[in-house]
Amino acid sequence: MAGNPERRAALVDAGIEVLASEGARGLTFRAVDARAGVPVGTASNYFTGRDDLLRQIDTRLHTRLAPDPEVLTGLMRAPKDRALVTALMRDLMRRVTRDRTGYLALLEMRLEATRRPPLRDSFTTSARGELEYGMEFHRQAGLPGGDETVAVLYLAMLGLLLEHLTLPGVLDGVLPGVDVPDGLVERMVARIVPAE
């Protein structure tokens, strides 16, 4: 395997763009080479196969979509109440909206996982890890509610992210006076997370 880390990262990012714009079926080494602007055959020197590329894309997306440590530290100075949970969820929403391509690629990977058992297994491990990390973070920070709160909030946020990224007009104005996504996130948290 070729070892230039910058080129590898550029190829993985090109793979993310291909996934989001062409769908999983469009993700070929040739398409990745073209998107990255490198000679045909380059990607095949960096990945053992398509599953290897998909796994590296998954890892990269977890980094790309992760919270900014400084923003997180700033947020965590606030009292550990429901308002802080709202702020954390709004920050997640902002990160996803800013890297729309990255999140659309993750959604494509979910659907591709239904067709490829090895991808489903590795993707399940990383998504489960994220959920368990969220539960642990919530507990350690002393935020209100337990694992069940985090699980329900995780599902509602997953639904909101899917809807807002694919069909934003469905939610727009459906609750008068509640703006999307910020107002809706606040209402969601108010229903799901106990007051303290």
Add this chain to the structure above:
Amino acid sequence: MAGNPERRAALVDAGIEVLASEGARGLTFRAVDARAGVPVGTASNYFTGRDDLLRQIDTRLHTRLAPDPEVLTGLMRAPKDRALVTALMRDLMRRVTRDRTGYLALLEMRLEATRRPPLRDSFTTSARGELEYGMEFHRQAGLPGGDETVAVLYLAMLGLLLEHLTLPGVLDGVLPGVDVPDGLVERMVARIVPAE
């Protein structure tokens, strides 16, 4: 346009299978003909183009995934409380699990909608219609909670359907003693829907 309604329905159902198994990019008239086992060129006699086929798939999926009127009538004999909301959500979950192919096709259409504005517009109209119908149904039936309850429950169910259909192992056993999906649906409703 050719007019045999049974053949049209068979072609639309074949399109749904192609979407779920190959992804949106695999959806060509040729693939639909092959899946339906009809001569090459048949689909092009029934649909004006790919967007027309996608619209007809959307309409068909709303019928395929709709509640069974008898089941619904039976459920609606119960008191109009939170337990009834749980039963209705479990019924939705059952329908989607039974027609997994249909729901995966809907998810493919959402992603395809991000690339095709005409599809996004028609799909937004039908999805918004479903959400508003849900709000109206909830109100007319006298179920607990208002439009905001329905909107938050809709998003949490959307997240649960996505997770359970694509990466079921993420939720499995994450809350000890809560089975997926039935137990989790009950916990979700208990958090989101007011007691009365």
